[in-house]
Amino acid sequence: MIRRVVARLGGPVVRVALVAVALVWMFPVVGLLVASLRPEASNARSGWWTVLTAPAQLTLANYADLMADRAVLGSLWNTVLIAVPSTVLVVVIGAFAAYALAWIEFPGRDLVTLGVVALLVVPVQVALVPVAKLLGGIGLYGSIPGVVAFHVAFGMPFAVFLLRNSFVGMPRDLLEAARLDGGRELRIFWRLVLPISRPAVAALATFQFLWVWNDLLVALVFADEGSAPITVALRSQLRQFGNNVDVLASGAFVSMIVPLVVFFAFQRAFVQGVLAGSTK
Template identity: 60%
Template sequence: MTAHADHAGAVRRGPVGRLADAVGGGLAQAVMLLIGLFWLVPTLGLLVVSLRDESVNAAEGWWTVFTKPAQLTIDSYSSLLATGFTASFWNTVLITVPTTVLVIGIAAMAAYAFAWMTFPGRDVLFLVVVALMIVPVQIALIPIAALYGQLGVFGSISGVVLFHIAFGLPFAIFLLRNFFAGIPASLLEAARMDGSSEWRIFATIVFPLAKPAIASLGIFQFLWVWNDLLIALVFADTDSQPMTKALQSEMRQFGTNVDIIAPGAFLSLLVPLALFFAFQRYFVQGMMAGSVK
């Protein structure tokens, strides 16, 4: 045995190992920080464009604001609010929040049943849920539009919410069921031996342990519904239209109406960004769940 191996109790690392250590340290962090800054450049550009007059945006690039800060103004946001954009913002909230909450609640209960309860046809029903994940949204638009017309909910916020719930549940159930199945069975059996009901086990043990997965699902579901345009175009009318449809209508009518589109797009970006940064810790935990045993 060599002296350095006896003294350190470890094998000396070669050049490749030392390079891996360097990359895994400060160098990697610097590279990731640089990538993050480049990733934020379009967002910064959108903010600057939304804070400048349309004539200035047409004449100069947004980066000139660093030498001419007097160009910044909030007139574009005042014009945006005058178009009734506020109503579209609240419509988006009224569509997205109930959809996300209901999808999480219904999917969590169904996932627990598929993971830990025994009932006839359980496996067949779960295969049906998995199969529904591959059904394209487009093939359901016309049949559901006809159904909504008969029920009298076409063009309403409730109709949009119901559609998003129906197509959000299969993936949500699949995701949470796989996470619930990873919970130690001994933990649930001990609770049953203590006399706990299935509902109590779900509410006090399984649901709290699933916070990372639920937070990840909530972020995904919220972003899908918040940024949706297709369903809004089909099922929402003028009174129930979300921000995406309102911005699309501005583009269709005015083409280059940047003083309305830019601030509207930036405002629609703020809420998802705030949500992600508020729950990013749970989001990372949810993405890593199950990757390490």
């Protein structure tokens, strides 16, 4: 019965339907790109689809103006300074913690694992005010390190949960053989566990990077004007009646390029990491 369902889901009709859904989902992206290539007057006068009959209205002036804006360029750099450390720290610390919870025996290990899983359901909004007071007390509120610290703290439960599930799926005999050969835990972790679990690590890095890069709420609360990322900068460009679509569209498309490049670069490892452990 299951084989028949799987065979039907892999048929040409389902594939055509999936392609159609993908094309529908791509319409907003195409509209955003076309709007970013049209002058402000054209965006205010008609919809982006009119470019099909009047392609001469397309121009790169919006992107030239965007790249000449120091505030936007500074916010892009701030986004990099926030997203990259947040991703690296979550992957590194989460991998060490996940290995300890998966393969190192110590009292209370199951309780710690249960606590990590419980933290997955804690919403970000609950911690905004307490963490803001904490960061203000140590002088990190309104700075890039403060934003990074918040992202690392809230990205850690998911990192430990995902990587631990990947590490637990490794054969125990493989690790025992490495220990019998004289390998220490750090060497086993670095030379054996991480290379085997590379898809899960890539999936975690992709998840974390996309979440931090596209974040607006945390940046609005914890970043000041000098440390604000691109999402906050675009929000500040909003005017009444949205008559600056050219600025918002070009800025939004530039901010979207980097996550798309990251996702497609690690697409295969991302899918393998997400599906790790789902089949036996």
